[in-house]
Amino acid sequence: PDLVLLDVELPKLNGFDVCQLIRGAAQGSHVPVVMITGMDDIDSIEQAYRCGATDFIAKPINWSLIAHHLRYVLRSSGYFESLKKSEQRLEHAQKTARLGHWELNGEQGELLLSRPLSSMLALFGTKFEHGLDYLLELIHPAQRLYVKSVLLQAFADGKAFNLDVRVRLSDKRFLYVHLQGQLLADNSASPVLSGIMQDVTELKKSQKRLIHIAHHDALTDLPTRTLFQQQLQRAMQRADRLKSKVALLFIDLDRFKNINDSLGHEVGDELLREVAERFRSEVRNYDMVARFGGDEFAIIIDDIEQAQQVNAFIQRLMVLFEQPFYLRNNMLYVEASIGISLYPDNGLDTEALIRNADTAMYQAKRSEQYQFAFYCSELTDTTTRRWFLENELRSALEINSFTLLYQPKVDANSEHICGVEALIRWNRDEQSPVFPSEFIPVAEETGLIIPLGRWAIQQAVRQLRAWQGTACAELTIAVNVSGRQLYSDKFPDYVAFVLAQEGVSARFLEIEITEEHLVPSNREGDCQTTLRRLSELGIKMSIDDFGTGYSSFSQLKNLPISTLKIDKSFVDHIPEKKQDVAIIKSIISLAKNLQLKVVAEGVESFEQLACIRGYGCDLIQGYYYSKPISAQQITELLEKSKSQQLLTSQR
Numbered sequence: 001p002d003l004v005l006l007d008v009e010l011p012k013l014n015g016f017d018v019c020q021l022i023r024g025a026a027q028g029s030h031v032p033v034v035m036i037t038g039m040d041d042i043d044s045i046e047q048a049y050r051c052g053a054t055d056f057i058a059k060p061i062n063w064s065l066i067a068h069h070l071r072y073v074l075r076s077s078g079y080f081e082s083l084k085k086s087e088q089r090l091e092h093a094q095k096t097a098r099l100g101h102w103e104l105n106g107e108q109g110e111l112l113l114s115r116p117l118s119s120m121l122a123l124f125g126t127k128f129e130h131g132l133d134y135l136l137e138l139i140h141p142a143q144r145l146y147v148k149s150v151l152l153q154a155f156a157d158g159k160a161f162n163l164d165v166r167v168r169l170s171d172k173r174f175l176y177v178h179l180q181g182q183l184l185a186d187n188s189a190s191p192v193l194s195g196i197m198q199d200v201t202e203l204k205k206s207q208k209r210l211i212h213i214a215h216h217d218a219l220t221d222l223p224t225r226t227l228f229q230q231q232l233q234r235a236m237q238r239a240d241r242l243k244s245k246v247a248l249l250f251i252d253l254d255r256f257k258n259i260n261d262s263l264g265h266e267v268g269d270e271l272l273r274e275v276a277e278r279f280r281s282e283v284r285n286y287d288m289v290a291r292f293g294g295d296e297f298a299i300i301i302d303d304i305e306q307a308q309q310v311n312a313f314i315q316r317l318m319v320l321f322e323q324p325f326y327l328r329n330n331m332l333y334v335e336a337s338i339g340i341s342l343y344p345d346n347g348l349d350t351e352a353l354i355r356n357a358d359t360a361m362y363q364a365k366r367s368e369q370y371q372f373a374f375y376c377s378e379l380t381d382t383t384t385r386r387w388f389l390e391n392e393l394r395s396a397l398e399i400n401s402f403t404l405l406y407q408p409k410v411d412a413n414s415e416h417i418c419g420v421e422a423l424i425r426w427n428r429d430e431q432s433p434v435f436p437s438e439f440i441p442v443a444e445e446t447g448l449i450i451p452l453g454r455w456a457i458q459q460a461v462r463q464l465r466a467w468q469g470t471a472c473a474e475l476t477i478a479v480n481v482s483g484r485q486l487y488s489d490k491f492p493d494y495v496a497f498v499l500a501q502e503g504v505s506a507r508f509l510e511i512e513i514t515e516e517h518l519v520p521s522n523r524e525g526d527c528q529t530t531l532r533r534l535s536e537l538g539i540k541m542s543i544d545d546f547g548t549g550y551s552s553f554s555q556l557k558n559l560p561i562s563t564l565k566i567d568k569s570f571v572d573h574i575p576e577k578k579q580d581v582a583i584i585k586s587i588i589s590l591a592k593n594l595q596l597k598v599v600a601e602g603v604e605s606f607e608q609l610a611c612i613r614g615y616g617c618d619l620i621q622g623y624y625y626s627k628p629i630s631a632q633q634i635t636e637l638l639e640k641s642k643s644q645q646l647l648t649s650q651r
Contacts, residue, residue, distance in 0.1 A: 001031055003074055006053075008037040008044075016051045023052035030084075032077040034070065036061065091116055099198035102181070104131050106155050107190035111135055117197055122169045140166035140174060147179070155191055158183040164200065176204040210586065213547070214515075217291040218570065218583050219269055220276035224548065226516055228290035228298055229350045235302045236343050236350070245304040246343040249314070250357035252365070254335045256295035263330060265573070270327045271334065278320045282313070293548070298354070304342070314338060314372050337364040338372035346375045389434065389442050397451055401427050404459050405628035406477070408637070409599060410620045412613045417638060419476035419510065421621065422460045423628045424452070440482075449482045456480075458498050461509065463631050465502045471638040478510035480544065483527070486513060492533035499537070506538035512565070514544050528559060535560030542599065547587055557594060564591045566617070568602025575611045588616050 004022060008015035015035055022028040035048045038059040048056050055073055057066065091114070094100050100117020104110075111131025118126045121138065128134045132151065139147050143165050150161050160182035166174045181195025215227045223231070235246045253275065260268040272295065279289040279297060288300045301313055317338065325332045339361025347353040356375040364373035396402060406420035426434050443449040460477045467473055485491045499506055511534060531541060542563030543556075547570055566587055570580045584600075591598045600612045603622035612620060626637070 003070060003077070004028075004031055004033045005070070006033055006035050008035055008048075016047055019048070019051040019053055030077075030081065032073050034073055095119070099196050101196055102135075102194070103184075104135065104151070104181075104193040105190055106192065120197075120199055121167060121175075122171065138167045140168060151181075151193065154181060154183055154193055158185075164204075167197075175199055176201045210590070213583060213586060218547070218579055220273050220291050222276050222280075222297075223288060223290040225290065225292050225298075228288060228292075228300070229354075231288045232300055232350045232353065235300055238302065239304075239343060242303065245345070246353075247301040247304050247310045247313075248341050248343070248353045248357045249299040249301070249317075250292075250339040250341075250354065250361045251297040251299065251317075252337050252361055253295035254337055254365070256334075259332065259334075263328075267327050267330060269573075271325055271332065274325055274327070275334075275336075279317075282316055282320065298357070310340060310342075314340070318371065335371060337361050339364055339375065340372065341375040386442055386445075389439060390446050390448070392428075392434075393439060393443060393446070393448050393452075396426060396428075397448065397455070400455075402452070402455065403427055404456065404463070404631070406463075406631060406634050407621060407628040408626050408634070409478070410625050412617050412620050417475065417634075418619065419478060420634060421478045421512070422456060422463075422480075424456055425628075444482055444484065447484065449484050450488070453482055453485045454494060457495060461498045461502045461504050464504045464508050466631070467635070468504075470635060472635055475634075475638075476508050476510050476540075478512050478542065480512045483514075483516070486527040486530050489530065491530055492537065495534065495539065496537055507540070510540045510542060510563075512542050512544040515546060515548070528555070531559055531561075542597075545601075547583060561596060563597045563599055563619075565599040565601055565621075568622075571600055571602045571608055571612065571622070574608060581611070581615075584612070584617075585615050592616065 006015045006018060006022075010018065013021075015037070019033055019035065022031065022033060032054040033052060035053045035056045036059060037044060037048065037056055045056060054077070055069075057069065094114060094116035098120060100120055101114040102117060103112040105112075109129065109131050111128040111134055113121070113123065113126045113128075115126055118124075132148075135151075136144050136148055147163070147165055150163060153159075154161050160180070162178070162180045164176060164178050167177050168174055176199070178198045178200045179195065180197075181193050184192045184194050215224060216222060217224055232246070232248065238244075239246045253271075256268065256271075259271060272291070275297070276289070276291065279299065283289050283299060284302075287302055290298050292298055301310060304310060317336070321334055321336055325334055339357045339359065341347060341353045341357040341360060343353055346356045360373045360375040364371055367373060403425050404422045405425055406422055408417045409419040409421065410416065411418050424436060424440075426436075426439060428434065440449070443452050456479055460479050464475075464477055467475060481491075495509070496506075499509065513531075534541065540562040541560060542565055543561060544565050545567040546564040548567045564587060566584055570584050570587075572580075574580050574584065588598050597618045598616075599619040599621055600617045601621050603609050603612060603620050603624045605624060608622075609620060609624055629637070
């Protein structure tokens, strides 16, 4: 029923007993009961309410008013039911979102928790005395003092606060929660903090996994070069304080290419993983071993007091390679060459230490007696060659001995060419070729990358102008840009000048940078300002070799990046390598969530293409479609297919 009108004076049971029976029934607990009684004494009225009556009417009944009285009771009952349903929906929403509401009374010290929050924290009850102390007891000890100061400050100034903390459950597990609150703006004498607490444990785990992927090598799970450099920088700072030294070991496996060529890349990968495990077993907790790529590793030995410590560690490393490696029914004996540089003796910054350890490593490779070498100030053959290469580079720039080749970027679904990447090549007539991987680092180190980079931008823009009115008119050209260019505040002005001079729209030019330039640096100039100025011109930017370095996700979100390029090393072994598949899918998912396009580099087989396409990648680049070719060949390629679809013969 919607309402019960009950007389106290009944033939068998009195109205008080009947009211108690109604309240004891499942369907009668919330039905409004109005009792009619001729007893108007206080005891009878109180007894009626104790039995569960909603209201009472005294006899004699005023029939002109009773209808209004009952309508009021029904309306109040409806409000109560509506409030009850709202509370139930709110509790359900809180449970689903893994959050709950809390209130802390600053004067009475009482802590109130919503039922979903109490359940989430595995607590019994929703009301607790000495609330501030009770709440702080839930917080991880390392954060307890900070949280207390935040709460007290909120009571003092009334400002809102947001922070992530860890809370301890009764079973000793910890949850990551987002704690949010603010002082209630009311006129009561007792100040009350009110807020929410949400379980963000899974979010923290996902962030940790993504950061780990960005920081660590996919094959060996060792730190990447950028993370290694950060650790090296901290070690150098400690050495300055403690007046000690830091040793950097640069390690290269001898004849590793022969193993890859003869036994296959799978065996080579297993060897790298086994070498990484052996290195891990030797380094101390506060030292670090990293993989720089290929078969190159680096180790930091911190807090060096005497050179004998380094020698002893090197001898232990040599013992590691005296034991054979058992890989897929193959027993291999592998040797390594080690170069060592010391801080501050052989360099005052990370780049110098790494470069000098690398130089010493090549010296060790050439040695017939030792497998390791300490860096010395005398010029090595490698340094001499780099000097010759630098001089040749200067001459080549003067006589314009460089050319650009273009590798198509193909839409994964339509197979239309939608853009190209410009790749620089050095024409040396009849002399042996010098690959970009050799002369680009020299250009970076000597500063010649600035004129070389300007030449590349100019040639790419001129090619865009030449393609106007042809089948290539809608193609974009992506140009790799070095760190030195990005840290120059004049670079955006130069690009704008070249575009205006050639009459080319900025939307056809794309700039490719590497991940390291997303990380804030102490270098002079501001790379991020340069990127934003380029974006304001209408130029799109992509991150090359994504996943091989370290990216700041906050910078990835805030900077004007439009495309992520998946490094070839992740594509090479799919779909066999499940770890590579997982990384590629994670990168594509990250890009989609950030509304970025994804380019897969190094696609060489139909199987790789099918996988990449299935994962949702936008663009494909690699030898499956075309190697880097001349601008004329790009034009011919598109003219052969009016729809811009690559012919099967080009695959």
